[in-house]
Amino acid sequence: MKIHFIGIGGIGISGLAQYMHFKGHEVSGSDISDTSITKNLCDLGIKVTVPHSQSAITNQDLIIHSAIISPENPEVVAAKAKGIEVLARREALPQILHDSKVYSVAGAHGKSTTTAILTAIMSGSAIIGAESKAFGSNVRYNDKTDVMLFEADESDGSFINSNPYCALVINAEPEHMEYYDYNFERFYDSYRTFIKSAKIRVLNAEDQFLSTLKDTIDAIWLYPSEDISNMEFVLINDEPHTRFKLKNFGSFDVWGFGRHIAIDASLAILAAHESMDIEAIRTNLLTFKGIKKRFDIVGSENGSVIIDDYGHHPTEIKATFESVKEYANLKGFDKITAIWQPHKYSRTIDNLEAFIKCFEGAEELIILPVWPAGETIREINFKEKFKGYNLTMADTIKRANNSITVIKDKKDLKTLDKGLIIGFGAGDITYQIRGTA
Numbered sequence: 294m295k296i297h298f299i300g301i302g303g304i305g306i307s308g309l310a311q312y313m314h315f316k317g318h319e320v321s322g323s324d325i326s327d328t329s330i331t332k333n334l335c336d337l338g339i340k341v342t343v344p345h346s347q348s349a350i351t352n353q354d355l356i357i358h359s360a361i362i363s364p365e366n367p368e369v370v371a372a373k374a375k376g377i378e379v380l381a382r383r384e385a386l387p388q389i390l391h392d393s394k395v396y397s398v399a400g401a402h403g404k405s406t407t408t409a410i411l412t413a414i415m416s417g418s419a420i421i422g423a424e425s426k427a428f429g430s431n432v433r434y435n436d437k438t439d440v441m442l443f444e445a446d447e448s449d450g451s452f453i454n455s456n457p458y459c460a461l462v463i464n465a466e467p468e469h470m471e472y473y474d475y476n477f478e479r480f481y482d483s484y485r486t487f488i489k490s491a492k493i494r495v496l497n498a499e500d501q502f503l504s505t506l507k508d509t510i511d512a513i514w515l516y517p518s519e520d521i522s523n524m525e526f527v528l529i530n531d532e533p534h535t536r537f538k539l540k541n542f543g544s545f546d547v548w549g550f551g552r553h554i555a556i557d558a559s560l561a562i563l564a565a566h567e568s569m570d571i572e573a574i575r576t577n578l579l580t581f582k583g584i585k586k587r588f589d590i591v592g593s594e595n596g597s598v599i600i601d602d603y604g605h606h607p608t609e610i611k612a613t614f615e616s617v618k619e620y621a622n623l624k625g626f627d628k629i630t631a632i633w634q635p636h637k638y639s640r641t642i643d644n645l646e647a648f649i650k651c652f653e654g655a656e657e658l659i660i661l662p663v664w665p666a667g668e669t670i671r672e673i674n675f676k677e678k679f680k681g682y683n684l685t686m687a688d689t690i691k692r693a694n695n696s697i698t699v700i701k702d703k704k705d706l707k708t709l710d711k712g713l714i715i716g717f718g719a720g721d722i723t724y725q726i727r728g729t730a
Contacts, residue, residue: 295352298322299368300359301341302331305446306382308420308431309357309389314339315434323349323368333430347371354378357385360449361667383451390456393418393441396564397455399487400463401447402609405584407463407557408444410547413581414565414574417442423603424585445487447480448472452487460491461564463557465502466608471639488512495564497556513563517556526550526619533588533620542571548583550616588613591727592695598624598713599695601726605636605719607647613717618654621713628712631655632690632697634722635663638671649678656712658682659699661689664720690716692728 298310301322307330314320314337323342324331331341342349350356350371356379358369372379380388396415398408405423412419412433417440419425419433445452448469465484473480481502488494494512496503507514523544524537534546537555539562547558558578565574583589592599600617604610614631621629631652635641641648641663652658660675676686687706691698696710716726 294354295319295321296355296357297349297353297368297372298357299345299362299366300324301334301339302326302328303359304330304422304431306357306359307334308422309382309385310334310339311337311430311432312418312420312434313389315432315436321349321353350375350377355380355385357382360451381449383449383454386451386454387456390441390443392439393443393456394439394458395441395443395456396459396461397443397445397452397457397487397491398461398463399445399447399452399484401466401468402606402612403463403553403557404444404446405603406549406554406587407461407561408442409584410558410561410578410581411461411564412442414561414577415440415442415569420444421584422446423587426582426585426589427580447483450483453483453490455487457487457491459493459495459564459567460488461495461560462488462500462503463497463560464500466500468606470643493564493567495560497560513567515556515559515563517552517559521552521555521559524552524555526616526623528623532582533616533623542566543575545575545578547578548581549588550619551612552615553612554616586723588616592692594695595710597695597709597711598626599692599697599726600713600715601723602715602717603719603723604717606640607644607651610648610717611651613715614651614654617713617715624713626712628656629654630657630659630709630712630714632659632661632714632716632722632726634661634716634718634720635673636719637666638663638668638673641673642671645673645678649681652682656683657685659685659687659690661687661718661722664718664722666720690722690725692726697726 298306300306302324310320321340323345325344347367356372398404408421409425417438418435419442421431422444424431445455496512498514498516520540522538527534533550535554536546538544539559586603589601591601604613687699687701689700698708699706716722
């Protein structure tokens with residue numbers, strides 16, 4: 294088929310595009326601007342049009358677009374005028390995944406990490422919502438098996454359409470509630486539908502919602518407080534690892550620090566054990582090297598470490614920050630500086646009290662302007678709300694070698710070059726802190 298992806302620069306759509314390209318389809322796409330993702334797609338031989346243009350629609354068989362694409366998009370309009378089938382991502386998933394044995398990973402937090410861990414353990418194709426550092430991409434293609442390791446997305450309800458053979462759910466904390474019209478029953482019903490549609494279910498028994506299903510759902514249940522023991526944080530070749538025992542399976546080492554990492558790995562281990570020997574799982578787990586933008590150590594020299602983290606929800610940030618404190622302790626740092634770029638006004642306001650608490654332990658907190666992600670600007674008094682911190686309000690940061698310069702009103706306020714420095718956010722802070730902005 295000839296398939297055109299509108300919004301191909303997004304991590305989710307780009308993953309589907311690459312997968313269909315590897316399967317032998319003729320793939321093209323478009324987006325509003327060039328990015329590292331679109332460049333990588335072009336390097337694969339995929340034609341990318343920037344910006345969106347009706348001229349990109351020629352004789353394709355199918356158009357697939359991301360959730361944020363408007364019906365008035367010129368390519369959508371042109372495709373419908375030509376009689377070409379147009380599907381949103383969630384509508385296209387059944388066609389893309391129908392012939393795969395899908396291990397579908399869902400949850401508000403930890404999906405990318407858990408899917409990447411599962412990809413390290415198991416052979417098969419994979420589509421992840423982040424780049425695995427083990428193979429330098431968010432997609433792996435394996436035509437020798439029908440196994441698909443897939444990061445499912447609840448933000449637009451598309452996880453229901455992921456054709457799960459195994460439904461792995463880390464947690465079901467309410468998130469992206471705007472899609473569900475802030476209707477909690479509709480949100481939880483989506484999870485019920487997703488879980489019930491799978492033959493194998495691997496679930497976190499101590500999640501508040503998932504725990505209510507224990508009497509009605511036949512599943513492999515993980516009780517983290519009972520099943521995970523002897524957890525410790527260790528450096529292996531100066532890289533952070535969590536060591537833990539799982540049930541009666543013995544000890545495992547997984548890249549990263551934190552209880553949340555042990556939970557993610559345990560769920561992946563239990564899912565893989567449905568078809569794999571536990572010793573092979575233990576060995577393969579060591580090949581996991583983390584994912585880009587999740588506790589991603591992007592600089593380490595001259596007495597400082599710089600970390601980039603995608604965390605943009607308070608639960609994610611709090612869990613990662615606990616790991617940061619452990620890492621700083623093992624590395625002998627006595628100063629932690631957190632740089633936060635809030636992501637979306639709606640998320641920031643809906644979770645403001647939790648955001649205020651999740652940076653506890655930071656010697657200094659630097660807050661950048663909200664990354665709006667298309668939302669209308671709303672007033673948030675960060676100075677007042679976060680006055681309990683050693684707070685700096687800034688406009689941007691600039692990376693040079695292994696130091697960070699903090700900038701306000703086009704003036705350099707200070708330079709950070711000691712201790713552990715970590716940036717949180719899903720906007721362009723990742724480019725600022727890496728020095729590629």
